[in-house]
Amino acid sequence: MHRVLTALGCVLTAVLATAWSGPPPTPPATATTVRVHDGLVRGAAHDGYRTFEGIPYAAPPVGSLRWALPRPAAPWPGVRDATRPASACPQQAGEVPGGSTDEDCLHLDVTTPDGAGPARRRPVIVWLHGGGFTTGSGSSYDAHRMATRGDVVVVTVDYRLGALGFLAHSALPGSGTFGLADQQAALRWVRTEIGTFGGDTHNVTLAGESAGGYSVCAQLTSPAAAGLFDRAIIESGPCTGNPDRPFAPSSVPLSTARATGADLAAKVGCGAARDVVACLRRVKVPRLLAAQEPDQQPAYATPLLPDDPAAAITAGHFRHVPVLLGNTHDEGNGWAAGIIQADNPVTPDTWPDVVAAFFPSPGQAEAIVREYPVNRTDGGPVFGAVIGDANFACPTARTDALLSAQVPTWRYEFADQHAPPLTPGTPPFPLGAPHASELTYLFDLGGRPRDLTEAQHRLADTMIDYWTRFARTADPNSSSSPRWSRHTVLSLAPDHIAPTRTAELRHHCAFWNTRR
Secondary structure (H helix, E strand, O other): OHHHHHHHHHHHHHHHHHHHOOOOOOOOOOEEEEEEOOEEEEEEEOOOEEEEEEEEOOOOOOHHHOOOOOOOOOOOOOEEEOOOOOOOOOEOOOOOOOOEOOOOOOEEEEEEEOOOEOOEOEEEEEEEOOOOOOOOOHHHEEOHHHHHHHOOEEEEEOOOOHHHHHOOOOOOOOOOOHHHHHHHHHHHHHHHHHHHHOEEEEEEEEEEEOHHHHHHHHHHHOHHHOOOOOEEEEEOOOOOOOOOOOOOOOOEEHHHHHHHHHHHHHHOOOOOOOOHHHHHHHOOHHHHHHHOOOOOOOEEOOOOOOOOHHHHHHHOOOOOOOEEEEEEOOOOHHHHHHHHHOOOOOOOOOHHHHHHHHOOOOOHHHHHHHHOOOOOOOHHHHHHHHHHHHHHHHHHHHHHHHHHOOOOEEEEEEOOOOOOOOOOOOOOOOOOOOOOHHHHHOOEEOOOOOOOOHHHHHHHHHHHHHHHHHHHHOOOOOOOOOOOOOOOEEEEEOOEEEEOOOHHHHHHHHHHHOOO
16 A cells, blocks of 8 residues: 555656646747867857757766766767757656657756856856656756846756666666766766856855755765765755655665665566676666656665765764755645545545555554544645655754754745646645745746746745855845845745744654654
8 A cells, every 4th residue: 555655646746747848948049159078069049048958968878888877978079959958868758748768868958147158157056856766857947037037057957867877786886876976977067167158166056856855965975976066955855854754755775776676677587687787788768667666766875875865964974065955835735635636535534544554663653643633624634744744844854953053054945825736637625835836936847937926926036036145155145035044944935935933843843753
């Protein structure tokens, strides 16, 4: 039952991603060309900004480079077209319409405001997309509003996903963390090349949401990421996640990842091969995608990730850079709604069994039912609160407490109860501000204009101001926005940006902290 409900949650995540999809904007006729180390790239000039899409930051991970650490990209002759997105990394259909099977996917997109150049360099935000380490694409995030309003250079990154990014095998150096290694390769490219686009190579903020946010946590604790970024933004990807809370991203021991890799090899007919790795490298991408687990996690006890990020953060072993982090007010509601719509009603009678499916330890379900009682009509929101508190809100609060003991942190809660829905149709109960709902306020998702009210537009502008000022100065505050204190949680809602009351959350988090 646990795996069934988790899979339903993954399906819902894919549906959410599908809502972001849309036809890419038609490339304008005006072109702009810059030179990077590997050759010339021709991007597109827009009204107030320029874009350069599909720039390789590493060699295609194909053939013998499948499941190898990223290698440098090869120079290209002539001028490379960078006016349209490159292929997303292999994944099932979802955020990427029709999915992708193209392993030549280690590319990034650059959005830079007019006026940025080698003589006038702007802060840089490197964005890592979410999607459970199985789906997503950097090109889904149109960053022109952030770039122009915040006067920053934004880089969105594609990295290997699923089994192609996180397979572990004893014969594969670096296995279990190839996707994280790709992110580091992109950061090294940024340090070397972003000055050409008007970015400040000495002021790089690494940011991400969900799996992308957790990736930021992993990079904070990875020795190999030392010196690659100067600030961090973590959205709905708390560093203290663990596999027992399946809706939030987490890491697994290398031994667990290798067991999962052995299962995959057996499923695709390579388990008994003389050379398992060579056999796996011959397997077609669609077959790998069909055979991989719906849940993917990076592996720790590896050279790139020596410790579980949760343990490393708890021990104080992380990069000491300023951090902006937070979550949405109703993180779990989207999953709860999807599970209920899949014929799993939550009523006072069914609630104990639903909880037991997620928390099978003896006595735990009973305690949760007492802490979060369900009445006749509130089953959906209560279920959403359990998912949200256990997987996101309370781990985020703990992450903040651990980080803030050593570095400056700013914590937010996105709380627009009328955030634009990310799914079509009518949910079984109002979703409020579910997982990923803040992204519409920072990006044009799928290249489509944002459908916001006037008040929501003001909130979006304020959020971009906070995010980009943090990237510029390591402090999101200015005289033009409501004050954000380091010692409070800032609630972000239309026409109401103020410290939030957290007494109820503190009570619930005290409950969850005894059950880590």
